[in-house]
Amino acid sequence: MASSQSEGRRQQALDKQRQAMMEEFDKQKQTLLSETEKSRPSNNRFVGQNDSMEDSLKKATVGLVTVEDFKKAREALEEAKARESVQKAEVKEERTKKRKKKVAKSTLSFGDEEVDEDEGSSSKGKKKAADGDTESGPAAKRLKLKNPAVDTSFLPDRDREEQERVLREELRQKWLKEQEAIKKEDIEVTYSYWDGSGHRKSVTCKKGDDIGTFLGKCREQFPELRGVGVDNLMYIKEDLIIPHHYTFYDFIVNKARGKSGPLFNFDVHDDVRMLADASVEKDESHAGKVVERSWYQRSKHIFPANRWEIFDPAKNYGKYTIA
Secondary structure: OHHHHHHHHHHHHHHHHHHHHHHHHHHHHHHHHHHHHHHHOOOOOOOOOOOOOHHHHHOOOOOOOOHHHHHHHHHHHHHHHHHHHHHHHHHHHHHHHHHHHHHHOOOOOOOOOOOOOOHHHHHHHHHHHHHHHHOHHHHHHHHOOOOOOOOOOOOOOOOHHHHHHHHHHHHHHHHHHHHHHHHHOEEEEEEEEEOOOOEEEEEEEEEEOOOHHHHHHHHHOOHHHOOOOOHHHEEEEEOOOOOOEEEEHHHHHHEEEOOOOOOOOOEEEEEOOOOOOOOOOOEEEEEEEEEEEEHHHHHHOOOOOOHEEEOOOOOOOOOOOOO
16 A cells, blocks of 8 residues: 555656647747748748738728728828828938038138238238137127129029919919810801702801811701711711811811811912912811712712711821822
């Protein structure tokens, strides 16, 4: 019985000793792992710590969220990001200012400090003595190192640049207002509804109207065109098919040219001159044609439709020709 008790106590002592050894082993293992992780290059070492806007928005809107709450959360995050960027910019600007202050100032002097060579040695001695007094004095005045007569207009100036920017903006706004006024001016466009023969009429539009709006007004003047959509109508000016998105203002401002005449004149006039000079280009403006797309598809192989082509603003059509 006594031997069994002693064996039990011995077994407990061995278990405690084994447990202490295991704990010590685990501690050493954790220490080695931590040292290894520190020495190993991490994948997240160069990754920014700040979450992106989408990640922050996902974290802020977990679960079912209404549209209003989602918009509010997004606006709040955008404002926070904006404030953070402003603070960073201010800190950066302060750092740059401090760096500039630390830079040593240039000691180049443009001052007129020339000494007359004809002066005697006594005057030089007096000058040296005076310089010594000024340098040794506690409140010695610093020499001026800038010459106000030097031209500094080539140097950057914030005030001057701001004035130039304001002037450019004023001129831009003035030019835009003038162009808007031009677009609102009326223009009379003479055209001919072409179905194999011409039916000439005229319509009043604004210079800022596009070709689609013009064709819509033309469609109202002919009963046979009222059942035809604007997309099924074509406008041909000087043997060029004008797409619907162009405006009269575009052709007037750019002085666009066609194959048989100018595209910026929408009235009809002939070039009447006293002498017929073959070397001088004629300035004749012909009435534009309004045709149905179905008629063009049937007749594009015969004159005059075989001369028509789509307008290309980058193409130079050369001199005007009518044949």
